[in-house]
Amino acid sequence: MRTVTWISAHDAPEWFPPPEQALEDPPGLLAAGGDLSPERLLAAYRRGIFPWYSPGQPVLWWSPDPRAVLFPEEFRCTRSLAKTLRNGGFSTSVDRDFEAVIDGCAAPRTASPGTWITPDMRAAYLKLHRLGYAHSIEAWRDGALAGGLYGVRLGSVFFGESMFSAVRDGSKVALAHLVALCLRNSIAVIDCQLYSRHLGSLGARTIARSQFQRLLREQPALPPAPLV
Numbered sequence: 500m501r502t503v504t505w506i507s508a509h510d511a512p513e514w515f516p517p518p519e520q521a522l523e524d525p526p527g528l529l530a531a532g533g534d535l536s537p538e539r540l541l542a543a544y545r546r547g548i549f550p551w552y553s554p555g556q557p558v559l560w561w562s563p564d565p566r567a568v569l570f571p572e573e574f575r576c577t578r579s580l581a582k583t584l585r586n587g588g589f590s591t592s593v594d595r596d597f598e599a600v601i602d603g604c605a606a607p608r609t610a611s612p613g614t615w616i617t618p619d620m621r622a623a624y625l626k627l628h629r630l631g632y633a634h635s636i637e638a639w640r641d642g643a644l645a646g647g648l649y650g651v652r653l654g655s656v657f658f659g660e661s662m663f664s665a666v667r668d669g670s671k672v673a674l675a676h677l678v679a680l681c682l683r684n685s686i687a688v689i690d691c692q693l694y695s696r697h698l699g700s701l702g703a704r705t706i707a708r709s710q711f712q713r714l715l716r717e718q719p720a721l722p723p724a725p726l727v
Contacts, residue, residue: 506533506560513542518562518708527563534558535623537630544651544658547708547715549692554617564708567694569659571681574674575702583668584675589645591676592637593726597628600635600647604661616661624660627651631723636680638672645669648677650690652726654718657681658690674701680726688714 501523504516510533521529529548533539535558543549543560552559576584583589601624605616627633628649634657635649646669648662657677662670681689690711691703 503528504530506530508532508534512536512538515543515546515548515560518547518712521562521564521708527561528559529562530560531557533560535619537623537627537632540623540627540651541632541653544653545715545718547711549658549660550620551615552617553615561692562708563693565694565705566708566711567691567698567703567705568711569678569689569691569698569701569703571678571686571689573702573704574678575700576675577700580668580671580675584672587668587672588640589669589672590639591672592639593676593680594628594634595637596644597633597635597649598625599644600637600649600663601625601661603644603647603663603665604649606663608663624649624651631725634726636673636677636726638669638676640666640669646671646673648673652686652724654721655685655687656690656715656718657686657688659692671701684724684726 501520516530518529521527548560548562550558551561601621605614624633633649633651636647637644638646645666646664648659648670650657650659664670691698694705
């Protein structure tokens with residue numbers, strides 16, 4: 500019977516159990532404990548592992564099977580979204596206000612009043628942003644932040660973490676801009692972590708964890724790079 504592996508404060512930042520040891524229930528739960536240091540977070544991403552936990556819990560580490568991904572060339576830009584991009588009055592930016600984007604993602608929502616973006620998570624990704632690994636995509640309208648998303652880039656993989664909309668289609672506009680940036684920067688895949696019908700409507704699909712792991716193993720250990 501599989502059990503969750505505990506990561507202690509004394510374990511090396513790069514140590515994680517093999518993703519294949521993740522539980523089937525809850526699906527993908529691999530380990531608990533450790534910390535959110537940049538070294539541990541980057542080591543986790545390179546292995547296809549990400550943190551996700553609620554306030555009051557230890558850090559929980561996940562590696563689901565199957566994995567939701569969006570290949571940029573498969574992005575589905577609907578007719579209505581294309582019209583919004585042309586005539587909706589939006590503009591976009593990269594890393595203009597990372598802090599505002601993560602706060603927008605953390606804000607309570609009607610269907611989900613809580614948040615998994617704890618103060619510790621917020622601080623950890625702000626640190627990754629300052630180190631050049633975490634990036635935000637902003638959508639603006641009438642000078643106000645209309646939506647956005649943030650995630651981590653390692654080589655030709657963008658690990659999406661969260662998105663939000665302050666106005667209708669704000670997050671979709673940000674995602675469309677991210678897709679364009681991925682095509683321009685030779686980013687082969689956007690990691691969406693878990694599948695949803697909303698993501699599926701935009702072209703995301705699932706692949707086996709083993710396939711996702713192969714994609715990651717093909718990535719060279721590159722220094723942080725901007726999205727331009």
